[in-house]
Amino acid sequence: DAKTTQPPSMDCAEGRAANLPCNHSTISGNEYVYWYRQIHSQGPQYIIHGLKNNETNEMASLIITEDRKSSTLILPHATLRDTAVYYCIVPRTTSGTYKYIFGTGTRLKVLA
């Protein structure tokens, strides 16, 4: 019952920008969009999050559409170490708990 939809896999050439899309058409006005990635079996690593405005940090940029129903994570210059499963998450709130619902994510493969 994930609130987000992502393509199962994508390839990207090393050095090029990787653009990972996510649909979250049922998002509410005060819900954030979070992006994480998981490299092999390591713990999910936080990348970036946003509410309405586009966001950028040292790892990535997040573009959120004006209607907030979808977003795109951009890795500007993908490297081999960016090969991972990327998760787009809209926390589900129940009784004061902000639980993450992990879908299957997008498996990004960066090619040399």
Added chain:
Amino acid sequence: EAGVTQFPSHSVIEKGQTVTLRCDPISGHDNLYWYRRVMGKEIKFLLHFVKESKQDESGMPNNRFLAERTGGTYSTLKVQPAELEDSGVYFCASSQDLITGGTQYFGPGTRLTVL
């Protein structure tokens, strides 16, 4: 600043035995979460502590699982008795914000293998 730590990193036990997993959250983080991924499945929420209180334990699979967070610092997750289907990777996460939940930071996980 130290991140979320988990111990042990790996545990191999036999069916019917007991195992206790430990999570140390980031200092000052009142929210502590447990998640797990069993073979071939997605990462699933288990429970949420706010300080020492269980806020939501709706994801706990059954009464063989017991989570505690005495003193509101580190947390333990005990599985007793362990079954084969408990094998998987158990992740702990912590966050600071009590109002909006805040960003959850995950530990490296404990890989549990039940034989």
